[in-house]
Amino acid sequence: xxxxxxxxxxxxxxxxxxxxxxxxxxxxxxxxxxxxxxxxxxxxxxxxxxxxxxxxxxxxxxxxxxxxxxxxxxxxxxxxxxxxxxxxxxxxxxxxxxxxxxxxxxxxxxxxxxxxxxxxxxxxxxxxxxxxxxxxxxxxxxxxxxxxxxxxxxxxxxxxxxxxxxxxxxxxx
Amino acid sequence: xxxxxxxxxxxxxxxxxxxxxxxxxxxxxxxxxxxxxxxxxxxxxxxxxxxxxxxxxxxxxxxxxxxxxxxxxxxxxxxxxxxxxxxxxxxxxxxxxxxxxxxxxxxxxxxxxxxxxxxxxxxxxxxxxxxxxxxxxxxxxxxxxxxxxxxxxxxxxxxxxxxxxxxxxxxxxxxxxxxxxxx
Numbered sequence: 001x002x003x004x005x006x007x008x009x010x011x012x013x014x015x016x017x018x019x020x021x022x023x024x025x026x027x028x029x030x031x032x033x034x035x036x037x038x039x040x041x042x043x044x045x046x047x048x049x050x051x052x053x054x055x056x057x058x059x060x061x062x063x064x065x066x067x068x069x070x071x072x073x074x075x076x077x078x079x080x081x082x083x084x085x086x087x088x089x090x091x092x093x094x095x096x097x098x099x100x101x102x103x104x105x106x107x108x109x110x111x112x113x114x115x116x117x118x119x120x121x122x123x124x125x126x127x128x129x130x131x132x133x134x135x136x137x138x139x140x141x142x143x144x145x146x147x148x149x150x151x152x153x154x155x156x157x158x159x160x161x162x163x164x165x166x167x168x169x170x171x172x173x
Numbered sequence: 174x175x176x177x178x179x180x181x182x183x184x185x186x187x188x189x190x191x192x193x194x195x196x197x198x199x200x201x202x203x204x205x206x207x208x209x210x211x212x213x214x215x216x217x218x219x220x221x222x223x224x225x226x227x228x229x230x231x232x233x234x235x236x237x238x239x240x241x242x243x244x245x246x247x248x249x250x251x252x253x254x255x256x257x258x259x260x261x262x263x264x265x266x267x268x269x270x271x272x273x274x275x276x277x278x279x280x281x282x283x284x285x286x287x288x289x290x291x292x293x294x295x296x297x298x299x300x301x302x303x304x305x306x307x308x309x310x311x312x313x314x315x316x317x318x319x320x321x322x323x324x325x326x327x328x329x330x331x332x333x334x335x336x337x338x339x340x341x342x343x344x345x346x347x348x349x350x351x352x353x354x355x356x
Contacts, residue, residue: 053330068325
């Protein structure tokens with residue numbers, strides 16, 4: 001290959017690389033962003049983790065509030081949820097408490113994948129660890145894993161959104 | 174010396190006995206049952222008793238060993254505020270393996286699921302025989318006029334009443350009801 005052609009390739013790569021970085025800067029969320037939690041991650045947590053018999057039980061590690069599960073206060077559920085009554089949205093305090101609950105089970109600040117919330121629901125064969133609540137993800141390509149990981153490490157917003165939507169849809173009636 | 178020591182020894186002995194009784198008197202499982210309080214319904218023990226109670230706190234692996242344990246059990250009410258349970262409501266359950274179960278509540282509003290190994294229960298109304306359930310479960314309640322669906326999943330709890338206690342609140346959606354309250 002001529003030097004000139006190689007140079008072209010280099011320039012193209014540099015240009016493309018530049019685009020990538022620029023796009024990422026625009027799109028990346030801050031790790032554990034509270035509004036991304038509310039709109040994208042929380043619906044998945046409601047279905048998969050936060051039921052009153054699991055992480056919605058007081059006293060359990062990673063205790064989570066959710067619209068369909070535990071509320072911080074009885075006044076947050078003024079009437080029974082039913083076909084014609086939707087739950088009240090989570091309060092800012094409830095969301096903040098969920099964020100801190102996740103922060104508290106990080107195993108290392110250096111490597112974001114070393115996080116109990118990512119390792120416990122993951123199959124042992126895929127690098128997970130024992131979880132009383134069972135295996136939720138066969139491997140690290142499961143939308144549920146990608147949803148939670150993306151939010152925890154601060155990934156691209158669009159990807160987090162679409163993985164969370166896929167993971168939630170799998171569990172809804 | 175005897176006159177001084179004997180009453181002292183007796184007192185110590187009595188104290189030791191009391192302590193022992195305290196220790197072995199109530200197991201955690203018995204305490205759990207005691208905490209539920211007395212049955213307030215009109216029926217004798219059997220399929221109609223203890224409507225609204227978390228059945229598997231007693232008919233579960235923890236404590237109820239010489240009788241069949243229930244796979245799943247609960248009580249359905251017509252509306253959120255009714256005092257008595259609803260007869261003939263259909264409870265629909267789909268487990269993680271796709272097993273679909275329909276069971277009708279009995280006169281007290283109770284239903285319970287047992288596995289085929291469970292043997293004969295006194296009066297089976299409200300019961301259905303199932304293959305051991307795989308969690309999570311999806312549930313709904315149907316009556317002639319409509320269906321109420323639970324939006325979330327049940328991941329491990331076998332008694333509806335442990336999340337559907339009488340009092341609506343931070344950790345309860347109130348009783349399981351088949352119809353909306355009339356305004």
